[in-house]
Amino acid sequence: MDLNQRITAFSNLGEFLKDYLSDAPKSDLALQDFKTLTEEFTAVIETSHRQNAWFTPEYIKMALQSWSQMLTKETLTHWFAAYAASNTTSKRVAVIMAGNLPLVGFHDFLSVLLSGHHLIAKLSSDDKLLMPFLAKVLIKLEPSFESKIEFTQEKLPQFDAVIATGSNNTARYFEYYFKDKPSIIRKNRNAVAILTGNETAEQLEALGSDIFNYFGMGCRSVSKIYVPQGYDFDAFFNAMYAHQNVINHHKYANNYDYNKAVYLMSLFPVLDNNFMVLKEDKNFSSPISVVFYEYYKSIDSLKETLSSQADQIQCVVAQNFDPNEVAFGQAQKPKLYDYADGVDTVAFLLKL
Missing domain, CATH: 3.40.309.10 (Aldehyde Dehydrogenase; Chain A, domain 2)
Known part of the structure; x- marks a missing residue:
């Protein structure tokens, strides 16, 4: 599976999200079991809200809407065009995901898989349903991803590198525990x-x-x-x-x-x-x-x-304060290259 195939699969996932949010298929995706998947997705969203009251259906759909707009072939291709991504050796990358927002770990999910690596996602107990469902849809769109995605809430299996997001306290633990592995450790900001x-x-x-x-x-x-x-x-x-x-x-x-x-x-x-x-x-x-x-x-x-x-x-x-400022109302709408903590996740992944 080359980069173009991976980009196509994720852009199709974006089409699925658009179709779901519009309550009817509007794209040419033509998934045979679209109706079954949308019914299951609605149930997943409702269950996620019951398990975590902060995850309201409104905010879950806000996150989905944001990702549906970014998961296009043009946007993904432009994003990766800045990197030499063609000859990546696949590694097992563990991602310890936060659970403060719906799908807050999706950018890491996307980055690891588009980079050609094997993803081992350790899910937060606060957000343990949404990501596996989107992975299920992604695999239906591109079956080659099935061998590339692994979810766990237990101890991490063998891995080659790690991306971990947590509080300042957990970051100190991560830095010690993962000191012998290539890593990105994110703290509270x-x-x-x-x-x-x-x-x-x-x-x-x-x-x-x-x-x-x-x-x-x-x-x-x-x-x-x-x-x-x-x-x-x-x-x-x-x-x-x-x-x-x-x-x-x-x-x-x-x-x-x-x-x-x-x-x-x-x-x-x-x-x-x-x-x-x-x-x-x-x-x-x-x-x-x-x-x-x-x-x-x-x-x-x-x-x-x-x-x-x-x-x-x-x-x-702000407005007219700094070249890197974000406009009012845009803080929760980062671009794909707006990396958390200013650390280029894709550059890190492609150097493994």
Whole structure:
């Protein structure tokens, strides 16, 4: 199976996702058991939600929609055109997947298999159904993948290299445990947003998506905003009301009530709009329902501050702040080459 065949299979998987999300086959894919697969997929999504209340059908389908748009032959071909990928020697690559967002490990799944390697995916207990189902569809589209994909929730079998995603604490364990293997070890990171006070209502509402989508649980979720001295939060809070329905999710509401109570009892000054809490804090990783904020004196001093802490930041949401910035509303829509922690996964895989 050469690279072109692998790209074709994944682009067909993208067509399957488009067909599924449109409730009827729109492509020329013509899978004979499409109806059975879609019924099974719906059941998988419902079961995933029952097992993990954070995985709402809305957010699962948001993740599927994002991948359906990226899994095209043109996009995948363009992505891999930057690499010399034709003569890869197949290795067994273990991927320890996180479970904070639906299909958060799919980029590694895609990268390993497109690179021509054998995937050993250790699934998170929080997201153990969606990936195996998509693998099942991929194998129906290209049976050669059957011998290339292995899932486990137990101890990893023999492997040649590893990609592991976890917290800062688990990363230290990973670094020790996998010290003799080629590895990518990802730690905890967060997204930040830079506000100047000149943002439009539309930009601030889009920023709300960066904050609230997936309940703010992703490494690209904006957990902290930087604002100029004297910033008036009225426009910010007004824009956030477009996302107020988040409080109707019971687990989010419980987190909001708990964190607000802790801050108030601790006499921390906070800003509150009945579904989110703003707290002045120098840290990056805020609890669910809380966004940290920090004042800055000048753009230049802020650039120096963020540069010195770059290893804690996944991406920066802003306008005209930095060449690598992400536009408002786009934090949860990374491109294929927007690698987690800035480490080129494909380059790593092709050097094995």
